[in-house]
Amino acid sequence: MDKRKYYQPEIETMPVEQIKKLQSEKLVKQVEHVYKDVPYYRDLMDKKGVKPEDIHGIEDLHKLPFIEKSDLRETYPYGMLAVPLEDCVRIQSTSGTTGRRVIAYYTQKDIDLWEDCCARALIAAGADKEDVVQVSYGYGLFTGGPGLNGGSHKVGCLTLPMSSGNTERQIQFMTDLKATVLCCTPSYAAYLGESLTEMGYTPDTIPLKAGIFGAEPWTASMRKSIEETLGIKAYDIYGLTEISGPGVSFECSEQGGMHVNEDHFIAEIINPETGEPLPDGQKGELVFTCLDKEAFPLLRYRTRDICVLNRTPCSCGRTHVRMSKPMGRSDDMMIIRGVNVFPSQIETVLLNEGFSPNYQIKLGRVNNNDTFDVYVELPPEQFDDSVKNIAEKEKSLKDALRSMLGIGPAVHLVAPKTIARSEGKAVRIIDERKLHD
Amino acid sequence: MGIKQVSVFVENKKGSLHEITDLLAKANVDLRSMCIADTSDYGIVRMIADDAERAQKVLCDAGHTANIRTVTAFAVPDEPGGLAKALNLLESNGVNIEYLYALITTATDKAYTVMRSDDTEKAESVLLKSGIELLDEAHI
Numbered sequence: 001m002d003k004r005k006y007y008q009p010e011i012e013t014m015p016v017e018q019i020k021k022l023q024s025e026k027l028v029k030q031v032e033h034v035y036k037d038v039p040y041y042r043d044l045m046d047k048k049g050v051k052p053e054d055i056h057g058i059e060d061l062h063k064l065p066f067i068e069k070s071d072l073r074e075t076y077p078y079g080m081l082a083v084p085l086e087d088c089v090r091i092q093s094t095s096g097t098t099g100r101r102v103i104a105y106y107t108q109k110d111i112d113l114w115e116d117c118c119a120r121a122l123i124a125a126g127a128d129k130e131d132v133v134q135v136s137y138g139y140g141l142f143t144g145g146p147g148l149n150g151g152s153h154k155v156g157c158l159t160l161p162m163s164s165g166n167t168e169r170q171i172q173f174m175t176d177l178k179a180t181v182l183c184c185t186p187s188y189a190a191y192l193g194e195s196l197t198e199m200g201y202t203p204d205t206i207p208l209k210a211g212i213f214g215a216e217p218w219t220a221s222m223r224k225s226i227e228e229t230l231g232i233k234a235y236d237i238y239g240l241t242e243i244s245g246p247g248v249s250f251e252c253s254e255q256g257g258m259h260v261n262e263d264h265f266i267a268e269i270i271n272p273e274t275g276e277p278l279p280d281g282q283k284g285e286l287v288f289t290c291l292d293k294e295a296f297p298l299l300r301y302r303t304r305d306i307c308v309l310n311r312t313p314c315s316c317g318r319t320h321v322r323m324s325k326p327m328g329r330s331d332d333m334m335i336i337r338g339v340n341v342f343p344s345q346i347e348t349v350l351l352n353e354g355f356s357p358n359y360q361i362k363l364g365r366v367n368n369n370d371t372f373d374v375y376v377e378l379p380p381e382q383f384d385d386s387v388k389n390i391a392e393k394e395k396s397l398k399d400a401l402r403s404m405l406g407i408g409p410a411v412h413l414v415a416p417k418t419i420a421r422s423e424g425k426a427v428r429i430i431d432e433r434k435l436h437d
Numbered sequence: 438m439g440i441k442q443v444s445v446f447v448e449n450k451k452g453s454l455h456e457i458t459d460l461l462a463k464a465n466v467d468l469r470s471m472c473i474a475d476t477s478d479y480g481i482v483r484m485i486a487d488d489a490e491r492a493q494k495v496l497c498d499a500g501h502t503a504n505i506r507t508v509t510a511f512a513v514p515d516e517p518g519g520l521a522k523a524l525n526l527l528e529s530n531g532v533n534i535e536y537l538y539a540l541i542t543t544a545t546d547k548a549y550t551v552m553r554s555d556d557t558e559k560a561e562s563v564l565l566k567s568g569i570e571l572l573d574e575a576h577i
Contacts, residue, residue, distance in 0.1 A: 415479075
């Protein structure tokens with residue numbers, strides 16, 4: 001049987017005018033739904049002086065208020081829920097900020113829609129029923145594992161739900177069961193590649209032929225290195241828990257940007273300072289509007305990712321708009337080893353542990369893995385002339401950071417007043433990873 | 438009993454120690470002993486000085502983190518086994534030593550030792566009972 005070129009051809013290759021019409025119809029209904037069922041939205045819209053009847057189609061999208069991460073924190077845990085809780089079947093969650101995580105709710109239809117998006121990404125990467133898909137993204141609250149797992153089921157692939165870690169077992173299953181498609185973070189793909197090479201495997205003896213890698217920034221040179229080591233074609237995938245999870249957009253064989261699943265999501269680019277929509281082709285902040293989601297339908301959600309949209313036709317035949325790989329952030333969020341980290345989280349821990357909030361974060365890259373170092377000033381009242389006592393404080397701080405962030409930095413205590421103060425522009429983050437080309 | 442020890446936190450980088458000794462020299466502080474405990478990132482410099490308060494003030498004024506602690510100091514006969522006997526006593530009485538270092542002395546027949554233990558009171562009474570001489574500020 002010939003391989004499928006698209007998972008849902010009628011949608012993925014729908015003429016642009018028809019997509020716009022579909023989006024307009026869905027938007028009008030979605031706005032009515034949230035205005036009626038989510039008091040928080042109703043208040044936001046009332047404050048902005050917008051009524052559902054003002055929204056006739058996507059040309060009126062700009063009239064709607066933005067939703068930001070702070071709105072999600074404020075409405076935690078149920079304030080953004082748009083259906084009765086009894087209609088929800090699952091939650092997923094982000095890696096969390098200052099103690100309050102974002103919880104996204106899903107109805108069964110929401111999960112189906114999300115898994116369809118992942119199935120489209122898998123077919124676009126050349127997968128089909130006869131493939132064996134190794135999902136080495138984390139499973140659990142993180143959307144990576146569950147999303148690709150569901151998409152792989154929909155395509156009909158044999159799915160290996162490996163989750164992340166335990167590299168030895170990953171390699172055993174990959175080689176014994178002849179996995180052909182690998183889904184994980186790019187840094188883990190690079191690590192698996194190095195481990196396979198050390199064990200004597202070559203691109204010819206590694207069964208993989210494609211990989212779908214996302215959840216963290218990666219460069220063209222990293223893509224090339226992963227492709228050469230594993231003997232595969234590497235595809236990018238993009239998504240965020242707030243909007244659904246991986247598969248909001250995905251790369252096709254042309255690899256000239258990621259197709260946004262426009263039947264489900266409207267992508268906009270705005271000026272991050274003024275909030276004004278920018279024309280296609282201009283660089284700005286990416287904003288998403290969910291058209292079909294029932295439980296957690298965010299409208300005009302500001303991703304803080306800086307991107308460009310490209311509406312020129314793609315030779316793969318898909319008509320959906322392509323977004324560039326994010327080129328940076330319009331806030332101070334860092335993605336470290338696939339986990340979202342905000343400086344404010346680190347400040348909270350430092351204050352809780354009795355340290356001054358004077359710190360510096362250094363991010364680097366060794367063997368395609370992030371290094372994460374936090375330099376903290378030792379306040380006089382924490383000083384002790386016993387190394388053991390200081391080491392205990394250092395360890396307790398390290399444990400608290402790990403528990404807050406989900407990943408553990410190396411902690412270095414430095415002398416007081418050696419880290420630049422905040423009067424001048426304090427350099428809190430030194431990122432030497434060169435993640436953007 | 439005991440003597441005052443000044444401790445200062447220094448980062449493990451070039452010139453840190455020199456800066457400390459330089460500051461003390463300019464303030465005319467006389468050092469009787471110094472001991473450094475180091476890790477890969479930082480070190481703790483412990484000093485016995487002729488004027489602990491002045492030493493601490495000079496260091497703190499220059500932006501360093503420095504504190505003063507009273508540590509146990511004792512004199513043992515300057516002969517083989519002199520220190521071993523004292524440590525044996527402490528161990529058999531359940532006193533754990535955090536750190537220990539030698540102190541310069543002008544006496545020729547005595548070796549002076551500075552020590553921090555997990556139970557100062559007990560350590561001092563054990564040593565005294567065995568006839569080991571404890572030192573105080575007057576000896577410095």
